[in-house]
Amino acid sequence: MVRFRAFFQIGALLFYNSNYLFSYEFCPVPGLNCYACPIAGGACPLGSLQHFMVLRRIPFFLLGFFLLIGALVGRMVCGWICPIGWLQELMYKVKVKKIRVNFRPFRYLKYLVLLSLVLIIPFLSGEPWFSKLCFVGTIQAGIPLIVMDQSLRDLIGTLFYIKLGITGITLAAFFFIKRPFCRFLCPLGATYSLFNPISYARLEVAGSCFKCDKCREVCPVDIKVYEEPNSPECIRCLECTSCAHVNLRLGDKKKEKTKEAEQYA
Numbered sequence: 001m002v003r004f005r006a007f008f009q010i011g012a013l014l015f016y017n018s019n020y021l022f023s024y025e026f027c028p029v030p031g032l033n034c035y036a037c038p039i040a041g042g043a044c045p046l047g048s049l050q051h052f053m054v055l056r057r058i059p060f061f062l063l064g065f066f067l068l069i070g071a072l073v074g075r076m077v078c079g080w081i082c083p084i085g086w087l088q089e090l091m092y093k094v095k096v097k098k099i100r101v102n103f104r105p106f107r108y109l110k111y112l113v114l115l116s117l118v119l120i121i122p123f124l125s126g127e128p129w130f131s132k133l134c135f136v137g138t139i140q141a142g143i144p145l146i147v148m149d150q151s152l153r154d155l156i157g158t159l160f161y162i163k164l165g166i167t168g169i170t171l172a173a174f175f176f177i178k179r180p181f182c183r184f185l186c187p188l189g190a191t192y193s194l195f196n197p198i199s200y201a202r203l204e205v206a207g208s209c210f211k212c213d214k215c216r217e218v219c220p221v222d223i224k225v226y227e228e229p230n231s232p233e234c235i236r237c238l239e240c241t242s243c244a245h246v247n248l249r250l251g252d253k254k255k256e257k258t259k260e261a262e263q264y265a
Contacts, residue, residue: 002238005079009086016042016083028062030069031082032188034134036141038148046118046188050128053119070195078182078189079220079237084136085182089220091174099176100222106184107233114187130187132159135167178222182235193232201236203229206245215240
């Protein structure tokens with residue numbers, strides 16, 4: 001299945017933006033997708049979360065949505081059905097000199113973005129500031145809407161140019177760094193990452209692994225799987241399972257062994 005991962009990512013892009021077929025904007029999609037896009041079928045999970053912060057209400061359904069996905073697969077959404085993840089991987093394939101970013105504290109920036117721009121600032125200001133600055137919204141909604149509607153072009157101000165600058169810098173980084181938005185800035189990835197160590201679907205590395213770093217070379221987020229198989233950074237793309245020492249397992253191995261022992265007792 002890993003060989004067909006790109007088809008899952010493209011399929012998610014088409015499904016998320018299927019308003020020309022049917023609309024389900026009341027329901028959030030699992031991956032990052034702008035609900036303001038003219039053809040968006042479902043709601044953006046981060047936009048929905050900010051909406052409740054602005055209203056100062058507890059998003060019970062949304063919390064259950066995140067909990068269900070996280071408990072089952074952790075960040076696998078990022079690796080399989082996030083269109084922005086697919087875009088980053090696609091642009092990284094362009095043959096330019098690559099930059100390897102190994103500064104570990106950078107990985108905590110996405111949690112800061114989640115707490116500040118998605119939760120605290122919208123709660124205090126009454127405005128969804130992550131959506132206002134989000135490069136995904138600029139690509140999917142801001143630019144298309146301005147191209148299609150003359151009246152909107154007359155309203156362009158400083159904020160739109162700031163958004164264009166953020167979008168340009170972000171897209172440029174995709175050519176040089178492995179999935180920089182996922183690794184350092186995405187608050188949705190930060191939300192799912194909290195479940196990686198405890199989710200039902202997990203990675204395990206055999207004791208016979210000799211740390212050849214093959215897993216790191218194929219990893220879209222540049223991690224050493226053998227050091228921390230269920231790292232919060234892992235997007236569960238399963239590219240590393242091309243190595244015989246890395247496998248996906250479902251459930252708790254300790255519990256499975258306990259059940260086996262009880263059967264033979």
